[in-house]
Amino acid sequence: MIIIGIDPHKASLTAVAVDNSGETVGRRRFAVNSGTATQLRKWSHRWDERRFAVEGAKGLGRGIAQILLADAEHVVDVPSTLAMRVRVLDTGGGRKTDADDARAVALTALRHKGLHAVRYEDQSTILRLLSERRDDLVRERTRVLNRLHQLLRELIAGGVPTGLNAAQAAAALRRVRPLTATDTCRRDLARELLTDLRRMDSNIKGNEAQMRDAVAATTTTLPQVHGISTVLTAKLLGHVGDISRFPSADHFASYTGTSPLAASSGEIVRHRLNTGGNRQLNSVLHTVAVCQSRDPGLGRIYYEKKIAQGKTPTEARRALKRRLANVIYRHIIRDNLHAPVTAT
Known part of the structure; x- marks a missing residue:
């Protein structure tokens, strides 16, 4: 079996093939263009038994990984951090080239049996794209709103209340009577920002409608x-x-960064806060935990139980986050078991 490791970049990708003993049997660099996939196929078909390992198959390597998958190739996703450790251990130093990286990707796939196979993009990919688009829109809206708030504070004595929206900003602008050319410029800029704010609001509303359908x-x-x-x-x-890439609820909790990390030494047994994991998922769980600890329900009961045990409010919310990770894992597993089978 030949393992072909791929180190992708925006303008090029480097492929290195290794055999079962880890010896390099082939190496080639490809420019990224419309013929890249064809060239990679021709080069790799010299080995009848082959598997591909792509670094960052959900990032820069997404395109080539999906093309290989469409060709019925077996493709695994190699995390860049894992490949980096293999490269350092294999070379014994900090030497780094694209070929070294691609070889490390191949060696990682050869030695590590727990890598996740690349799958076709599905509805979850659409949801992630829409979610990331909403995050971008919200950040841009916040920036525009802050700038608009600053201009209105300079135009109106005492400024305007916090929590400003487009309607309130428009009403405030109608009351502005500039006395100088500078204030006239500020008012004109504020009107432009108000137009941007309304566009952001419309885009966010449209994005949320797409999200509901998805x-x-x-x-x-x-x-x-x-x-x-x-x-x-x-x-x-x-x-x-x-969700099947997480063999248990504990693995899922570790991925979300809600499970504490063991930090014991000698006779001292202790744990510390996990600041790793997927921070987007961690943020979602934090939001849900805050909501449940505030409102009546099972979450509030669990939160108060932890408070009664001597936990601080922050520690109690962290415990609730860990419990919520289990709940969400079970929901998604159960949904997948009952999902209708569609023809492909």
Whole structure:
């Protein structure tokens, strides 16, 4: 069996083939263009038994990984951090070239049996794209709103209240009577920002409508969990992707960064806060935990139980986040078991 490791970049990709003993049997660099896939096929077909390993198959390597998958090739996704460790251990130093990286990717796939196979993009990919687009729109809206708030504060004595929206900003601008050319410029800029704000609001509303349709197509039961809205459902499903890559709820919790890390030494047994994991999922779980700890329900009961045990409010919310990770994992597993089978 030949393992072909691929180190992708925007303008090129480097492929290195290794045999079962880890010896390099082939190496080639390809320019990224319309003929890249064809050239890679011709080069790799010299080996009848082959597997591909792509670094970052959900990032820069997404395109070539999906093309190889469409060609019925077996493709695994190699995390860049794991490949980096293999490269350092294999070379014994900090030497780094594209060929070294591609070889490390191949060696990782050869030695590590727990890598995830690349799958076709599905509804979860759509949800992730829509979720990331909403995050971009919200950040841009916040920037525009802050700038508009600053201009209105300079135009109106005492400024305007916080929590400004487009309607309130428009009403405030109608009352502005500039006395100088500078204030006239500020008013004109504020009007432009108001137009941008309305466009952002419209785009966010349209994005959320797309998100509702995409979530409805999944028939997920996550919205039944108190505190999980359509927006949070889309982010959860989009970032989780294929739930089968997590063999247990504990693995899922570790991925979300909600399980504490063991930090014991000698006779001292202790744990510390996990600051790793997928921070987007961690943020969603934090939002749901805050909501459930505030409102009546099972989450509030569990939160108060932890408070009664001597936990601080922050520690109690972290414990609730860990419990919610289990709940979400079970929901997604159950949804997948009952999902209708569609013809492909």
